[in-house]
Amino acid sequence: MTQAFNPRTGEPVGREVPDSSATEVSAAIARAQDCAQWLADLPHNRRAELLHALATALRDNETSLVELADAETALGDRRLTGELARSAAQLDMFADVLDDGAFCEAVIDHADPQAVPPHTDLRRMLVPLGPVAVFAASNFPFAFSVAGGDTASALAAGCPVVVKAHPSHPNLSVRTAELLSATLEKVGAPSGVLEIVHGHEAGTLLVTDPRITAVGFTGSTRGGRALFDLACSRPDPIPFYGELGSINPVVVTEAALSRRAGEIATGLVGSFTLGAGQFCTKPGAVFVPAGQGFADRVVEAVGDTEPAPLLNAKIRDGYLAGVTALGSAPGVRTVLAPRTGTGYSVYPAVFTVDATTFVERIDLLAEECFGPSTVIVEYSSAEELAGALAALPGSLTASLHAEPVDPPAAELLATLRKKVGRVIFNGWPTGVAVTWSQHHGGPWPSTTVPLHTSVGATAIRRFMRPVTFQDVPDGLLPEALREDNPLGIPRRVDGVLR
Amino acid sequence: MTQAFNPRTGEPVGREVPDSSATEVSAAIARAQDCAQWLADLPHNRRAELLHALATALRDNETSLVELADAETALGDRRLTGELARSAAQLDMFADVLDDGAFCEAVIDHADPQAVPPHTDLRRMLVPLGPVAVFAASNFPFAFSVAGGDTASALAAGCPVVVKAHPSHPNLSVRTAELLSATLEKVGAPSGVLEIVHGHEAGTLLVTDPRITAVGFTGSTRGGRALFDLACSRPDPIPFYGELGSINPVVVTEAALSRRAGEIATGLVGSFTLGAGQFCTKPGAVFVPAGQGFADRVVEAVGDTEPAPLLNAKIRDGYLAGVTALGSAPGVRTVLAPRTGTGYSVYPAVFTVDATTFVERIDLLAEECFGPSTVIVEYSSAEELAGALAALPGSLTASLHAEPVDPPAAELLATLRKKVGRVIFNGWPTGVAVTWSQHHGGPWPSTTVPLHTSVGATAIRRFMRPVTFQDVPDGLLPEALREDNPLGIPRRVDGVLR
Numbered sequence: 001m002t003q004a005f006n007p008r009t010g011e012p013v014g015r016e017v018p019d020s021s022a023t024e025v026s027a028a029i030a031r032a033q034d035c036a037q038w039l040a041d042l043p044h045n046r047r048a049e050l051l052h053a054l055a056t057a058l059r060d061n062e063t064s065l066v067e068l069a070d071a072e073t074a075l076g077d078r079r080l081t082g083e084l085a086r087s088a089a090q091l092d093m094f095a096d097v098l099d100d101g102a103f104c105e106a107v108i109d110h111a112d113p114q115a116v117p118p119h120t121d122l123r124r125m126l127v128p129l130g131p132v133a134v135f136a137a138s139n140f141p142f143a144f145s146v147a148g149g150d151t152a153s154a155l156a157a158g159c160p161v162v163v164k165a166h167p168s169h170p171n172l173s174v175r176t177a178e179l180l181s182a183t184l185e186k187v188g189a190p191s192g193v194l195e196i197v198h199g200h201e202a203g204t205l206l207v208t209d210p211r212i213t214a215v216g217f218t219g220s221t222r223g224g225r226a227l228f229d230l231a232c233s234r235p236d237p238i239p240f241y242g243e244l245g246s247i248n249p250v251v252v253t254e255a256a257l258s259r260r261a262g263e264i265a266t267g268l269v270g271s272f273t274l275g276a277g278q279f280c281t282k283p284g285a286v287f288v289p290a291g292q293g294f295a296d297r298v299v300e301a302v303g304d305t306e307p308a309p310l311l312n313a314k315i316r317d318g319y320l321a322g323v324t325a326l327g328s329a330p331g332v333r334t335v336l337a338p339r340t341g342t343g344y345s346v347y348p349a350v351f352t353v354d355a356t357t358f359v360e361r362i363d364l365l366a367e368e369c370f371g372p373s374t375v376i377v378e379y380s381s382a383e384e385l386a387g388a389l390a391a392l393p394g395s396l397t398a399s400l401h402a403e404p405v406d407p408p409a410a411e412l413l414a415t416l417r418k419k420v421g422r423v424i425f426n427g428w429p430t431g432v433a434v435t436w437s438q439h440h441g442g443p444w445p446s447t448t449v450p451l452h453t454s455v456g457a458t459a460i461r462r463f464m465r466p467v468t469f470q471d472v473p474d475g476l477l478p479e480a481l482r483e484d485n486p487l488g489i490p491r492r493v494d495g496v497l498r
Numbered sequence: 499m500t501q502a503f504n505p506r507t508g509e510p511v512g513r514e515v516p517d518s519s520a521t522e523v524s525a526a527i528a529r530a531q532d533c534a535q536w537l538a539d540l541p542h543n544r545r546a547e548l549l550h551a552l553a554t555a556l557r558d559n560e561t562s563l564v565e566l567a568d569a570e571t572a573l574g575d576r577r578l579t580g581e582l583a584r585s586a587a588q589l590d591m592f593a594d595v596l597d598d599g600a601f602c603e604a605v606i607d608h609a610d611p612q613a614v615p616p617h618t619d620l621r622r623m624l625v626p627l628g629p630v631a632v633f634a635a636s637n638f639p640f641a642f643s644v645a646g647g648d649t650a651s652a653l654a655a656g657c658p659v660v661v662k663a664h665p666s667h668p669n670l671s672v673r674t675a676e677l678l679s680a681t682l683e684k685v686g687a688p689s690g691v692l693e694i695v696h697g698h699e700a701g702t703l704l705v706t707d708p709r710i711t712a713v714g715f716t717g718s719t720r721g722g723r724a725l726f727d728l729a730c731s732r733p734d735p736i737p738f739y740g741e742l743g744s745i746n747p748v749v750v751t752e753a754a755l756s757r758r759a760g761e762i763a764t765g766l767v768g769s770f771t772l773g774a775g776q777f778c779t780k781p782g783a784v785f786v787p788a789g790q791g792f793a794d795r796v797v798e799a800v801g802d803t804e805p806a807p808l809l810n811a812k813i814r815d816g817y818l819a820g821v822t823a824l825g826s827a828p829g830v831r832t833v834l835a836p837r838t839g840t841g842y843s844v845y846p847a848v849f850t851v852d853a854t855t856f857v858e859r860i861d862l863l864a865e866e867c868f869g870p871s872t873v874i875v876e877y878s879s880a881e882e883l884a885g886a887l888a889a890l891p892g893s894l895t896a897s898l899h900a901e902p903v904d905p906p907a908a909e910l911l912a913t914l915r916k917k918v919g920r921v922i923f924n925g926w927p928t929g930v931a932v933t934w935s936q937h938h939g940g941p942w943p944s945t946t947v948p949l950h951t952s953v954g955a956t957a958i959r960r961f962m963r964p965v966t967f968q969d970v971p972d973g974l975l976p977e978a979l980r981e982d983n984p985l986g987i988p989r990r991v992d993g994v995l996r
Contacts (some may be wrong), residue, residue, distance in 0.1 A: 013580050013790070028930060077555055080902075081866075082615065085614050085615075086614060086615050089614040090888060096993070100993070100995075102990075106769055106957075107935040107937060107955075109509065109931075109933045109934055109935040115587075115933070116583050116587040116932070117580065117583075117584055117587075117929070117931065117932075118931075119931030119933055120925065122931060122935040123931055123935055124934075124935040124936070124937050124954075124956075129948065131575055138724070155576065169912075177639070180623050202663060208528060214851065228735065229728075229730070230732070232726075232727070232730035232731075233727070233730075233733075234810060236891075236892075236943070237726070237730075237940040237942060237946060238942075239948075239949065260589060280653040285599060344805070355573055384937075393734075394734075406973070409974060410974055413970065413974055417625070417965050417967075420965070421963070421964065421966065422965065422966040422967075422968060423966075423968065424969060424970075425967075425969045425970040425971065425974070427618065427968060428967060431615070431616030433529055433615065433616075433618075433620060434615075435607040435609075435613070435621040436605050436619055436990055436993055437605040437606060437607040437620040437966055437990075438620060438621075438622070438966060439622050439880050439964040439965060439966035441963075441964065442965075443734075444734040444735060444736075448625065448735060449737060450737075450963040451737065451962070451963050451964070453964060455803040456622075458603075458622075458964070461949070462533065462949075464949070465919070465939075465941075465948040465949050466919065466935040466937040466939065466949070466956070467915050467918070467920065467937060468920040468921075468935055468936060469915075469920075470920060470921065470923065470925060471904070471922065471923045471924060471925050472911065472921065472923040473923065475908060476908055476911055476923070477927075483988060490991075492600075492934055492935075495594070495598070495602060495934055497598075497988050498996075
């Protein structure tokens with residue numbers, strides 16, 4: 001049974017949702033598998049219409065969905081309304097990606113007897129993998145949950161989705177799934193295109209079921225690693241796209257700090273306390289020149305910020321354990337001590353450490369602490385900074401605050417981009433735009449596969465694989481590969497992009 | 499120590515090559531890591547020149563390399579000369595891929611305050627992963643070895659390569675590495691761009707070393723699975739691109755068999771005995787209508803085919819064990835019994851089985867048997883064929899022999915493409931062209947990651963990961979992403995491919 005709690009009070013909210021039995025999980029996967037061919041064969045434009053219909057369903061039910069989400073997450077109407085809009089826009093974007101057509105990567109090489117070695121007619125495109133399991137996250141009840149990016153990109157790829165609901169917002173999950181399923185039925189889809197299951201055991205069953213072809217996951221490093229290991233140890237391993245923990249380093253140059261210390265401190269506080277610090281892109285380590293009093297500025301910028309509720313008791317307990325470990329580590333100074341409020345609420349916490357100690361205690365200090373805390377790492381020289389950055393694990397993002405003419409900037413950017421999937425100049429990592437060019441991924445432990453993104457147009461690629469057709473008659477080819485290009489999509493023909 | 503043997507005689511050939519010590523392996527990886535930034539920063543056109551230089555070095559040393567290769571592999575001058583040319587052409591092709599520029603997938607989204615949610619300037623491209631380990635294969639001493647496709651695509655991606663030499667052709671491996679290293683030095687590359695190590699233990703050290711960022715592997719399912727498990731169980735798992743075992747089903751329709759039985763039998767024999775059956779694309783299961791005497795046609799086409807040497811004693815023993823297991827399985831009829839010749843030579847072997855028994859003994863009958871054998875699976879109805887195809891594991895290829903007007907063809911193609919990375923119409927799977935559109939990959943167990951290919955232009959993508967640059971000033975951006983497109987490469991700008 002899953003029971004949600006109101007994070008503002010800690011009181012139960014909504015009805016209990018039963019765990020899915022093994023039989024129910026298997027039946028959900030069976031339905032997904034049964035409709036896989038239908039979805040794969042659906043013309044791109046019809047698949048795009050389906051995504052638009054889902055987006056419209058979200059928008060049409062904004063009030064009730066946001067209300068339900070707020071009761072279970074306490075993220076607030078404004079944030080949740082924005083997140084719903086973003087999730088709907090994400091579905092629309094994947095429809096645009098389908099309409100554009102480049103996503104299927106059609107490539108044609110006509111027969112060439114002069115080539116070394118000679119070759120016959122070869123045509124390649126991407127096709128859907130098959131049923132996909134999606135693990136919803138706690139911190140984005142819309143954008144990384146039932147109707148989130150993994151679901152949107154898998155459906156766009158042509159893969160049915162079985163969502164493992166997050167136990168932190170079960171009633172919203174059930175309601176969203178009902179809504180999307182009803183919409184799918186209305187546009188003529190068979191059952192199975194979108195399924196939902198509940199409970200820890202259901203998740204394990206999904207990852208190990210031979211009919212599941214890939215997994216999308218957003219969550220903790222510990223939970224993600226366990227599922228990743230399961231996926232890899234199957235008799236037939238499958239891709240596991242996990243977004244796990246990220247420290248999201250921020251580097252401030254001497255020039256930037258001397259000119260804009262106040263502005264940077266305010267920006268930092270806005271970023272690490274946004275959504276109560278429950279973003280995978282929360283800046284968790286901020287490298288600043290020592291002896292400039294930056295920590296004081298940060299404390300000042302925090303001011304009398306209200307406590308904010310964390311999503312559930314487990315996250316609250318994890319946060320408190322994390323900040324307690326930080327605060328008691330030798331060499332770490334607490335400049336703003338962690339405090340709790342009503343329900344699951346906590347106040348922001350801030351720590352400082354010198355760059356040498358940071359490297360010595362990297363396992364603790366570079367581990368994600370989910371919640372409104374950050375560590376200010378003070379460096380006394382370029383060498384000390386370089387040493388600390390070299391020790392960093394992979395992250396989703398890194399940010400650099402520098403001046404327009406700032407000699408260390410180029411090398412710092414070059415160093416940072418080796419570690420991360422997105423580098424940000426004079427900005428903050430929270431806020432992940434859904435665009436063609438977005439990359440929301442990075443080296444381990446920020447993700448399990450650094451080649452892929454869970455946000456942006458290319459997220460679709462995680463759920464597709466190439467097939468090459470050799471000498472197949474035109475009438476038997478998929479439309480995307482036919483000689484006269486009936487879909488009018490961009491293709492590479494005989495080496496030339498058209 | 500690695501000692502090669504002449505497959506024609508079983509006598510030792512060439513000098514013993516010592517196993518690399520742990521210190522030597524570590525030093526090789528260190529050199530690779532030290533030059534990783536140099537190679538990553540090398541402009542695409544200079545990286546292309548480097549690949550052309552390597553291709554030229556292969557061609558300039560054709561005679562001595564082919565002689566050395568033939569002594570250790572017995573594949574014959576003609577085949578080896580062709581394979582060397584193909585390997586050189588492959589290096590040239592990746593140079594073309596670099597010159598084309600689309601491989602780095604440059605995408606630019608200018609700031610858009612009207613978007614939902616609004617976004618700032620975002621620019622995405624692919625960058626090299628870092629040092630890559632490449633496990634050479636036995637059966638292609640050029641095309642899947644030191645100078646093979648994994649090496650070529652990793653270097654093209656901008657990743658230094660540490661090759662684990664295959665013990666079956668150690669002297670050729672050493673010589674090839676020396677030649678390529680000397681060439682790299684001549685064009686001004688630092689040491690470390692291409693390294694070579696020897697011995698089983700060296701392979702394990704490569705896969706588990708924290709400085710190695712990805713692995714390319716071609717070999718057996720058992721060996722590949724062991725290394726895949728190692729790569730996945732690292733504290734920081736890395737992508738392991740393994741090409742393992744593949745049965746490569748061939749389906750012949752009733753119409754095709756009634757019209758072209760002789761031609762199909764001849765084609766099949768040519769394909770399954772090519773290179774003594776030592777191709778990952780060897781057709782290992784051929785589905786034909788029962789009662790048409792196709793097996794007799796195949797025996798006739800084999801005729802008095804000379805025995806051909808397998809590459810080494812281990813492969814010979816594995817082949818004999820495989821065909822013995824096939825021959826003694828209940829329901830399997832031996833139509834051409836396995837026989838050995840001098841050295842490691844063997845004769846072709848052919849078996850038949852009915853489709854129902856095939857499904858019952860799928861684990862044995864659909865397992866790759868490396869060498870010149872094939873299993874003819876006789877089906878008595880469309881349903882029986884469908885059942886057998888549904889039971890097949892993943893393969894690199896599937897081939898369909900059908901007539902121009904042949905009602906079952908469309909559905910058979912649709913069924914086959916679910917299982918494989920390449921479908922071939924009225925052709926044979928052996929012979930893998932190196933083109934933009936090639937896909938040499940497929941669902942497990944044919945590869946460990948169905949999204950990727952080890953042959954063709956997109957093989958480069960295995961060794962690159964995306965990075966998005968947010969609001970980074972033009973002067974600090976990589977050239978591929980600068981506003982004026984100084985490289986003149988194809989890019990997607992504000993959603994439009996240019």
